[in-house]
Amino acid sequence: MSEAGGGRDAQLKHTGLRPGWTTGACATAATTAAYTALLGGDFPDPVTITLPKGQTPAFALAAEELTDGYAMAGVVKDAGDDPDVTHGALVRVTVRLLPAGSGVVFRAGPGVGTVTRPGLPLDVGEPAINPVPRQMMRDHVARVAARHRVTAADVEITISVDHGEETARSTWNPRLGILGGLSILGTTGIVVPYSCSAWIDSIRRGVDVARAAGRTHVAGCTGSTSEKTVVSLYGLPEDALLDMGDFAGAVLKYVRRHPVERLTICGGFAKLSKLAAGHLDLHSARSQVDKGFLAELARAGGADEALSQEVATANTGLAALQMCAARGVPLGDLVAAAARDQALGVLRGAPVTVDVVCIDRAGSVVGRSAPVGPGVVPPPRPSPKP
Template sequence: MTRKPDLDRDLRRGWTTGACATAATKAALSALWDGAFPREVQITLPKGETPVFALAHQASGPGWAEAGITKDAGDDPDVTHGALVIARVAASEGGVRFVAGDGVGHVTKAGLPIGVGEPAINPVPRAMMVAEVEALAAAHGLAPDVTITVSIPGGAELAAKTWNPRLGIKGGLSILGTTGVVRPFSCAAWIASIHRGIDVARAEGVAHVAGTTGATSEATVQRLYGLPDHAMLDMGDFVGGMVKYLRRHPVPRLTVGGGIGKMTKLAQGAVDLHSKRSQVDFAALADSFGAAEIAGCNTALEALERCGPPLAEHVATRALAQLRRLVGPETEVDTVVIDRAGQIMGRAS
């Protein structure tokens, strides 16, 4: 049963599967090299936060150790809330290697940030785990040559409730997260927070606000325009909730920025960009851009890899047209399409 957060109180954040896998890796490696498991483990997230995790599982044998963390998604109705994320560590033949254990999938289609055939462990969680391995190795005077096997018991069954099968991730879940933090997904509460952000910006006399789909696009747009923190609206997937409020409470200028997938959905008329409620129409994208070869793409990222920046410019332009229709004449609008590394691929104004 989906947990229903109490909207009369502040929603509690949680931790991503990537953060849990990182904590489990650190605990298991500490046991392997120190001979004993810690009771709890602290890690550093990409934005500098240092959460502490209690161990929910531990085991070891000759040349290996494993630890498990129970995922706490906070007040987010996340399908993986309560799942046990296990990391087993052992020596590798060189460097840090990743293996998909029980319940973690493999990538079988192009267009995802991890190559075909690889364990479905995304780049940021990989970087987090590598950083902890390297730090522990340096502290012990050892080489960071470690194989990390990440498992989520029951993950294959949970993955059937996600978009993973359609995206070509087979056999289980993905290890996800760009910040390590799960933001509570309550439509009403999130949209209300966007409205409050607009109210604050107007009260402060801010003439230029920005709505972005995630942490990477937010950082890029804020840096591009030199905007203050209170000009940044935590839009997420709710572009409709943002622009409808701006139509009634206008500001002089709005920038909307995001990755190619969500910006393509906006360009095609979607105002809720969540993967469960809108999808890219690749046949329509191929027709509007004039490139038949992208009609069969698996993801917008794959289409971008085939067509490059001209496709991003096309998406930015069509997204701009949608926003102009929605926002109204009192607000000047521009759009920015950003890749996963935070580089600008397309703009329209």
């Protein structure tokens, strides 16, 4: 697959990381090549498409087939330097001619999922081909039709992804009710390395699905252990669990615009101490445990000066927690309450009640806040001792 015009946006503005292409861009390229062959007899290789922001990448074909009535073209997805589970996937598109007036019809082939739950930007029963990739494909088949003097593109576009059903098990799709394979995604056509945009988009779709299912209580969890903890505490169903990872801010900002009655945030003590200190991205490369902040909380919770100094110089957040627990200072609860208050600040008065649960690596609860939200008066917070 060749580079985009302009060096793929100048190698992502000189970061040194190589951008890649979304499944939607790959499907558009394959669609363009297949429809061109269907009308003209030859596959363009490489095939050039225009992305929503004007870039014009060219894609080499990895597979092609032309018979009476249909054409198939395949493109291998190159995710650049992003750790994308679909990197290297072969996206195949089969284009068939339909009777005049049929328009453009999309189908899910093997390895592409089908929507089975409401709340997504597609109706139940539709193939999991998102709106922007659909529009890209409509636009490109219209251009191909015009070049061949065809009045209108009346075609069936069937998208398949080799091994897509197996790969989809490593994505959010099963939880979102997208069954049978992957989604065809992308709003710009470009994968930005380590932007985690796909993860954040999955968080948003998770909130949408939970709301559409009538869930009034959802939980943002940092991993599978925290998911098990909130299920044991609250009995929440799978579609009420949000795989938040490190993106606490993404959950809070989306719930602010799309409220649910109650939001529980659950995760490891160290990660949630970062939220308590005001960090919304909890990844270790972008935020650190502030042991000075933990020392202030410990002092507010009754720690003497000696213990506060020990907390401030502790090797890890967990060590600080254990020091406090041994001397009766509820640092876990204090962190949970501070994290809850930070979350409420991000929510900016949205009608959402929030509570926070801190756990250790085994999943045991080591800190828990009271729920606070509209009409719920927060318990008094201690002030640091002078």
